[in-house]
Amino acid sequence: MRFKQFYFFVLGLFLILSTTESFATHMRGGEISVKRISSTSFTYEFTLTIYCDLNTGFRAWQDQRDASFCFGDGIGSIRAPRINGGGNGEDIGNGIGKGIYKAIYTYAGAADYKVTVAISNRNQGVRNIGGASDAVAFYVETIFKVNPGLGLNSTPVLLNPAVDLTAVVGQKFIHNPNAIDVDGDSLAYKLTFCRRGDQDNCTDRKGDSVPGFRQPNEVATTPSSFTINALTGDLIWDVPQEIGLYNCAFYVEEWRNGVLISITERDMQIEVKDADNKPPVIKVPDDICVEAGTLISQTITATDTPSNSGRVDNMTIISTGAVYRLPDGTTFIGPQYATFTSTANQASPASGRFVWQTGCNHIRQEPYDILFKAQDLPRSGLIPSLVDSKIWKIRIVAPRIKNLKATGDAANKTITLTWDSYTCQNVGSEIVIYRKEGCTNYTPNSCDTGLPASLGYVEVARVPVSSTSYVDKNLKRNTDYSYRTVVVFTNGINKAESIVSDQTCTNLPIQMSVMTNVTVDKTDATTGEMTVKWTRPLGLDKNVFKGPYQYRLSRATGLNGTNFVQVSPNIDTDLSGKADTIFVDKNLNTTANAYTYRIAFYYTSNTGLTLLDSTDKASSVRLAATPDKKSVRLTWQAIVPWKNENQIHRVYRETRSGSGVFNRIADVPVTTAGTFAFTDTGADTYAADGIALAKMSQDSSYCYKVETVGTYGDARIKPDIYYNFSQIICATPLSDIVPCAPQLTIDLLDCDKYKKDNTNCDLTSFENKLTWTNPDKSASGSDCTKDIVKYTIYYAESSDGTYTKVGEVTSPTPPAQTFTHIKNDSYLGCYYVTATDKYGTESAPSNKVCKDNCPSFELPNVFTPNGDGKNDIFQAMRCPRFVQSVIFSVYNRAGQKVYDYTGPKLAWNGTDTNGKELPVGTYFYNAEVKFLMLDLSYPTVKLKGWIELLR
Numbered sequence: 001m002r003f004k005q006f007y008f009f010v011l012g013l014f015l016i017l018s019t020t021e022s023f024a025t026h027m028r029g030g031e032i033s034v035k036r037i038s039s040t041s042f043t044y045e046f047t048l049t050i051y052c053d054l055n056t057g058f059r060a061w062q063d064q065r066d067a068s069f070c071f072g073d074g075i076g077s078i079r080a081p082r083i084n085g086g087g088n089g090e091d092i093g094n095g096i097g098k099g100i101y102k103a104i105y106t107y108a109g110a111a112d113y114k115v116t117v118a119i120s121n122r123n124q125g126v127r128n129i130g131g132a133s134d135a136v137a138f139y140v141e142t143i144f145k146v147n148p149g150l151g152l153n154s155t156p157v158l159l160n161p162a163v164d165l166t167a168v169v170g171q172k173f174i175h176n177p178n179a180i181d182v183d184g185d186s187l188a189y190k191l192t193f194c195r196r197g198d199q200d201n202c203t204d205r206k207g208d209s210v211p212g213f214r215q216p217n218e219v220a221t222t223p224s225s226f227t228i229n230a231l232t233g234d235l236i237w238d239v240p241q242e243i244g245l246y247n248c249a250f251y252v253e254e255w256r257n258g259v260l261i262s263i264t265e266r267d268m269q270i271e272v273k274d275a276d277n278k279p280p281v282i283k284v285p286d287d288i289c290v291e292a293g294t295l296i297s298q299t300i301t302a303t304d305t306p307s308n309s310g311r312v313d314n315m316t317i318i319s320t321g322a323v324y325r326l327p328d329g330t331t332f333i334g335p336q337y338a339t340f341t342s343t344a345n346q347a348s349p350a351s352g353r354f355v356w357q358t359g360c361n362h363i364r365q366e367p368y369d370i371l372f373k374a375q376d377l378p379r380s381g382l383i384p385s386l387v388d389s390k391i392w393k394i395r396i397v398a399p400r401i402k403n404l405k406a407t408g409d410a411a412n413k414t415i416t417l418t419w420d421s422y423t424c425q426n427v428g429s430e431i432v433i434y435r436k437e438g439c440t441n442y443t444p445n446s447c448d449t450g451l452p453a454s455l456g457y458v459e460v461a462r463v464p465v466s467s468t469s470y471v472d473k474n475l476k477r478n479t480d481y482s483y484r485t486v487v488v489f490t491n492g493i494n495k496a497e498s499i500v501s502d503q504t505c506t507n508l509p510i511q512m513s514v515m516t517n518v519t520v521d522k523t524d525a526t527t528g529e530m531t532v533k534w535t536r537p538l539g540l541d542k543n544v545f546k547g548p549y550q551y552r553l554s555r556a557t558g559l560n561g562t563n564f565v566q567v568s569p570n571i572d573t574d575l576s577g578k579a580d581t582i583f584v585d586k587n588l589n590t591t592a593n594a595y596t597y598r599i600a601f602y603y604t605s606n607t608g609l610t611l612l613d614s615t616d617k618a619s620s621v622r623l624a625a626t627p628d629k630k631s632v633r634l635t636w637q638a639i640v641p642w643k644n645e646n647q648i649h650r651v652y653r654e655t656r657s658g659s660g661v662f663n664r665i666a667d668v669p670v671t672t673a674g675t676f677a678f679t680d681t682g683a684d685t686y687a688a689d690g691i692a693l694a695k696m697s698q699d700s701s702y703c704y705k706v707e708t709v710g711t712y713g714d715a716r717i718k719p720d721i722y723y724n725f726s727q728i729i730c731a732t733p734l735s736d737i738v739p740c741a742p743q744l745t746i747d748l749l750d751c752d753k754y755k756k757d758n759t760n761c762d763l764t765s766f767e768n769k770l771t772w773t774n775p776d777k778s779a780s781g782s783d784c785t786k787d788i789v790k791y792t793i794y795y796a797e798s799s800d801g802t803y804t805k806v807g808e809v810t811s812p813t814p815p816a817q818t819f820t821h822i823k824n825d826s827y828l829g830c831y832y833v834t835a836t837d838k839y840g841t842e843s844a845p846s847n848k849v850c851k852d853n854c855p856s857f858e859l860p861n862v863f864t865p866n867g868d869g870k871n872d873i874f875q876a877m878r879c880p881r882f883v884q885s886v887i888f889s890v891y892n893r894a895g896q897k898v899y900d901y902t903g904p905k906l907a908w909n910g911t912d913t914n915g916k917e918l919p920v921g922t923y924f925y926n927a928e929v930k931f932l933m934l935d936l937s938y939p940t941v942k943l944k945g946w947i948e949l950l951r
Contacts, residue, residue, distance in 0.1 A: 026052040026060040027122045027138035028096070029162035029247075029268030032115055034144050035154040042107040042146050046071075046115055047100065048080070050138075051162045051268070053123045055095040062088075064119065067101040070202035072113040074944055075895050075924065077202050078103040094385070096163045107146050108889055108897055108926060111942075116141045118197035118205050126269070127244040128219050129194065130212015139197040141207055144254075144262040155262040156181045156252045157332075159320040160371055162268035166384040169274045173237040176389050177266060178371035179252045180322040182332045184364040186255040189233045191215070191226075194249045194267055216246035216270060232391055233369075240272040271384075278305035279386035280315050280348070282374040287393040289447035291499065292363050292424055296356045296394065300340075302374035304348035313376040315350040317342045321370035323356055323394075334361040338370075345377055358396050360424035363489055365449075365496040367395035397449050398424055398498030401431065401485045406506040415472045415506060417483055422465055424498075429465040429489045434458065435472065439482045439505035450497040451486050462488075476616055476641060477508045478714060512537040512601045513551070513581070514712065515618035515641060516722050520590050520705075523728040528590030530620060533582050534599045536575050537612075538716055545603040545612055549573050552600045553583050559619045559639050561596040590727045594622040596639070616641035621708050621724050625731035628679070629738065630696045632731045635677045636706050642722060644710040646671055651678050654703040654728075655692050662705060663692040680704070696733045698839065703730040739835035739843035740784035742772040742791065742817075749827065751854035761879040768821045768851050772833050774812075787838045788812055793819050798934060799830045799850055826882055826932055827851050853882040855931035859943060865910030865917075866951040874908040874947060887928040890947070893921070910949055923947045 030050035037045050046069055052061045065087060070077045080103035084090055089099040107113065117140055124134035144155055160178035167173035179187055193213050197205035217226035220241035228235045228250050235250060247269050254262040282302040290296060300319070304312050323338035325331050336359060342352025354370075362368075373389040404419045417433065434457035442455055451457055463470055465487060475481065482505045487498035517533035532553060553568035555561075573580045588595065596619040602609040618640040626633040634651065638644060648669050652662040665684040670676050680702070682694040694702060710722045747769040754760065770793065775784055790810045794803040809817050823829065830850040835843040856879060863874040876883075886906045890899035898912045906927075912918055927943040 026054075026056065026058075026064070026097075027119050028053050029165075029266065030117075030138070031140055031158055031264055031266040032117060032142040033155050033157050033264065034115060034142055034262070036150075036152045037104070038106075039152060042110070044105060044107070044146075046080075046103045046105065048102075048117050048140075049158075049161075050099045050101075050119070052089075052097040052099065053095060054091060054097045056123055061097050061099075064089075064099060067099075067117050067119060068200055069101075069103045069105070070116045070205055071105050071107070072115055073107060073111075074202075075108075075891065076105055078105060092161065092163055094163060094166075098161065098163075108891070109887070109928075110146050110148065112143065112145055114141055114143045114207075116197060116202075116205050116207060118199045120199045122247065123245070123269075125245050126247050127242075128214045128216055128246050128248075129210050133245075133247075136210055137196045137199055138267065139195040139205070139207055140265050140267050141195070142262065142264045147261075150256070150261060151183075153185075153261065154182050155264050156187055156254055158252070158264070158266060159322075160373070160389070162266065165268060165270045166386060167237060167240045167270055167272045168277060168279075168384070168386065169240055169243060169272060171278060171386075172239050173270065173272075174389060175235045175268075175270075176233050176371055176391055177235075177250075177252065178320050178369060178391070179233055179264075180332060180369060181254060181366070182322065183256075184366050185261070186366055187233070188230050188253040188255060189228045190230060190251050190253070191228050192249050192251050192265065194247050195265075210247075216240070216248055219244075219246070234391075237270070240270075243272050243274050246270045246272065273384050275383050276307045276309055276311070277313075277376070277378060277383050277386055278307055279388045280304045280313075280350075280374040280376050282317070282372055282388045282390055284372050284390045284392040287367070287395075289367075289395040289397055290358060291399040291446075292358050292360045292396050293399065294358050296338075296354070296358065298354050299351055300342075300354060300372050301349055301351045302388070303350075304376050311378070312348050313378050314345045314347055315374050315376050316344045316346070317350055317352045317372065317374045319352070319354065319370060319372045321368060323368050323370060334359075340372075350374065356394075360398075360426055362396040363398045363424065363426065363496050364396065367393040369393055395447060397447070398429075398487050398489055398496060400499040401487065401501040404483065404485060404501045404504045406481070406483055406504040408506050408508045410477060410508045410511055413473070413475045413477065413508060415475060415481060415483075415508070417470045417472065417485075417504070419468055419485065419501070421468055422487060424487070424489075425465045426489055429487055430462050431465055431467060432459055432486045432488055433461045433463065433470055433472075434484050434486070435460045436482050438480050440503065442500075442503070444499055446499075449486075449499055451484060451500045457482075457484060475508055478510045478514075478712070480505060480507050510538045510716070511540055512613045513599050513615055514538065514717060515597065515599065515615050516717075516719070517724055518595070518597055518618050518620045518638075518640070519724040520620055520727045521584070521725075523590045523705075525589050525591045526587065528586075528588035528727075530585045530588060530590065530595060531582065532585060532597050534615065535717060536573075536581060537601060540575075542575075546605075547574060548604050548609075549575060550602040550609055551580065552602070553585075554598055554600065555585065556596045556617075557593050558596065559594045559622055559637065561617075561619075564596075564598065590620075594620045594727075596620075618642075621706060621726035623704065623706055623726035623729050625704060625729045627731050627734045629734050629736045630698075631679050631681045632696070632702060632704070632733055633677070633679050634704055634706065636708070636726055637673060637676060638708060638724070640710065642710040642712045644670070644676075644708045645673065647709040647711075649676065649709055650686075650707040651680070652705050652707070653680065653684075653692070653694065657701060657703070662703075664689050665692070676708075678706075698733055698735040701730045701732045703728055705729075734841050735785070735839065737783050737785045738841050739788060739837050740775050740778045741844045742774050742833045742835055742846040744770060744772040744831065744833050744846040744849050746770055746831065746849040746851050748851060749854050754854045755856050755879075755881070758879055761881075764824060766823045766825070766827045768823065768827060768829060768831070770819045770821065770831055770833065770849070771816055772818075772846060773816050774835055785837050785841075788835045789838050790836050791817055791819075792834050792836065792842070793821070794832050794834070794845070795821060796830050797828065798936070799848055801830070803830075803832065826853050828853055828882075828932060828934055830934070850934055852934040853932055855883070855933065855941075856881040857883055857886075857929045857931075857941065857943075859906075859925070859927065859945065861946060862948040862950065863910070864950045872909065874910065875906050880905075882932045884930045884932045886930075889926045891924045891926075892918075893923075898923070910951075918949060920949050920951050923949060 084100040126133035156179040158177040217224040222241040249267040319340040322332035338356035522529040551571040554564040598617040651666040682696040793807040795806040796803040832845040888901040929941040
């Protein structure tokens with residue numbers, strides 16, 4: 001009996017000691033980084049880096065040989081061993097131990113996940129944690145997107161360890177984590193709070209705020225500030241007021257193309273002391289942008305600040321960043337790698353040399369952040385070392401294309417561009433060619449990449465980066481063209497652009513005729529007429545292109561017609577003064593059509609008449625009229641090689657219907673083609689031909705034509721001003737009393753009642769009942785016409801979708817109207833109604849009303865696929881409604897996926913993916929259900945649970 005008592009005493013003592021060790025205090029800081037390591041599965045490597053207090057928690061540090069990762073999917077967790085220092089960790093000085101733990105885990109599907117680690121416990125005496133800090137677990141987390149579109153993405157890596165974290169009362173403290181992103185994503189920083197979590201249980205590891213946590217500057221009564229720079233990551237305490245230990249935490253956010261794709265938390269400790277020491281001051285160069293291929297060589301200097309007693313300490317300068325090869329061979333970029341050379345323990349002032357031969361493989365949009373850190377080395381071990389650090393940003397931009405030249409071919413209306421072979425022919429890059437009319441002086445600075453949209457260039461082509469030429473076709477003559485090029489780089493993740501090239505500017509000279517007039521002489525459906533005019537050839541070398549000569553006029557129907565046919569006879573010309581540059585085209589439908597013309601010019605070669613060239617095409621002026629309240633809105637357009645813009649166009653109105661006499665009623669200043677417009681309210685503002693007013697009555701029709709005024713702006717082309725008439729068009733103004741927009745309602749569903757009604761489970765017909773009234777007055781208080789002859793109902797799948805007509809109600813009976821729209825898929829849809837009066841005037845749309853579905857989807861926990869016809873299928877219970885798609889996965893107790901389904905209707909018979917029956921037991925499932933809803937962003941419902949499979 002005594003032996004047993006002694007045995008249980010020893011066992012109990014051992015358990016007590018073991019428990020005490022497992023909750024020993026030592027944690028000071030750390031973070032988790034994540035890297036995808038497979039392109040065929042969602043397999044990731046997770047790295048926890050922690051920093052621990054060796055002075056007060058050495059035994060706990062020895063026992064901290066593993067750490068428990070929870071992967072945020074509700075399924076997996078791994079206890080991972082410490083891998084550095086042969087499993088013993090590393091003593092990195094200042095009483096700090098560094099531990100690295102790695103785990104590999106595969107996720108079942110794409111989603112947002114949060115990986116967490118909690119370790120018991122923090123060290124004691126932390127002043128900004130409520131209660132006993134050594135009873136509070138340490139916790140860090142990283143939230144990241146699992147998405148195939150992100151490729152082999154890695155979350156940021158924090159190169160500056162959380163070890164130089166000693167501050168002095170009354171002196172500014174600065175720490176920079178030197179976070180880098182190997183994929184070139186953008187990083188941002190923000191403060192958060194310290195968290196806690198259960199060391200061993202993923203379910204209880206909530207990551208909630210440490211009780212009583214305050215930011216370090218909120219402890220002392222004397223105010224100070226504690227901030228982090230969102231762009232640089234500088235964590236600044238200005239200035240500590242009281243000695244002690246303080247914990248803090250901040251986020252490093254990773255952004256790609258405006259989307260947040262990961263959040264990494266660093267939790268760390270700052271120790272504030274009262275000591276006769278002042279930190280050194282390090283000086284780095286100004287941030288720079290250089291073209292790839294530039295050799296960067298700079299000296300970094302640091303000076304120690306004398307202490308209050310006048311002591312000046314020696315210093316060591318070190319540097320970290322993605323541009324270096326680490327001592328263990330780790331790299332974050334391709335060669336060549338930067339080097340930083342500096343002798344340790346230098347007298348003040350100290351210095352070091354940074355050298356980097358940049359190359360094409362270093363091009364990216366984001367700059368490289370390089371941290372330089374100077375640490376003073378007091379000779380007394382009682383005086384803490386202090387540091388100063390600064391980030392130097394270096395952006396490597398793609399070089400510009402050089403020697404861009406343009407050569408014009410007037411005969412073929414082409415310009416050939418050539419340039420030097422490009423120096424950075426990276427995979428995935430291409431040359432973008434831009435063009436604009438007119439030449440523009442623009443010189444980018446060293447950081448300006450791409451081409452500013454404000455310069456007015458448009459993209460005309462993309463060619464492989466290996467190309468050295470491009471032919472631009474179908475250009476206009478007598479026009480200055482400016483070209484520039486930009487090289488676009490992409491590694492499948494991020495995009496970068498080169499500096500824009502210098503411009504090259506050239507002109508295609510005129511060597512033949514140009515069109516000057518296409519004017520409508522007569523408007524008629526069968527006997528319409530147009531007069532077409534052109535010039536004789538300009539700049540023609542008669543010694544090269546000899547006569548006899550000939551014109552041939554061709555026509556195509558429409559403003560942009562392309563199907564040209566010859567409409568004139570062959571017009572022989574000797575290029576003398578006879579009238580051979582005019583043609584009247586007859587028997588046209590100028591009422592319904594615009595027409596486009598061009599001239600072909602022939603000279604005589606050894607083989608006979610030979611085409612020299614054809615003019616740019618020119619269309620007639622096409623006028624449109626839109627009735628409005630007691631007015632008519634006129635708009636017109638013409639596609640011509642001369643400029644009708646920035647002129648004064650002329651508007652004519654027939655004096656009385658059928659008279660054929662038109663009075664000039666307005667001169668309209670126009671700028672761009674979008675301003676070719678005029679609203680006739682009956683006035684006449686042009687007095688030179690007399691004043692002829694109009695009442696603009698709904699009972700009368702009014703006819704119009706416009707005359708455009710244009711020019712080439714070229715002294716060689718005579719005449720220099722061209723006048724062209726449109727066709728005649730007539731319109732009847734609307735009354736000022738028009739139908740008002742109806743007031744519309746729809747029979748909305750009560751989803752609570754609808755889900756309880758099991759009679760609607762198998763509907764194949766869905767009714768939406770619309771009801772509306774027609775108001776007596778508009779919203780502005782004006783009267784509405786009562787002469788409504790019909791209502792038109794319009795439908796769309798969403799409020800901002802395309803509405804189409806689905807019905808009419810004629811012979812309406814006041815006061816209320818109804819219409820039932822029957823659908824065969826669901827209730828989903830939006831509607832509006834218009835009213836039309838006896839004059840054919842349609843009202844503005846009514847208010848829009850929408851009806852949504854009532855989604856429903858629930859899963860059971862038990863099914864029995866034994867073939868007895870009862871509960872053989874695992875499917876949604878009761879009445880699943882309006883399900884668009886289901887993604888369903890089943891896992892066994894070992895976490896292995898055994899079944900997958902994607903489709904509109906879940907019906908699992910208890911077999912695995914290969915059709916083999918699964919054994920009875922408990923299984924776990926993930927389901928994502930997307931419903932057919934009005935809001936396309938309606939969230940996908942995510943379900944997780946267990947299934948008891950019985951037979």
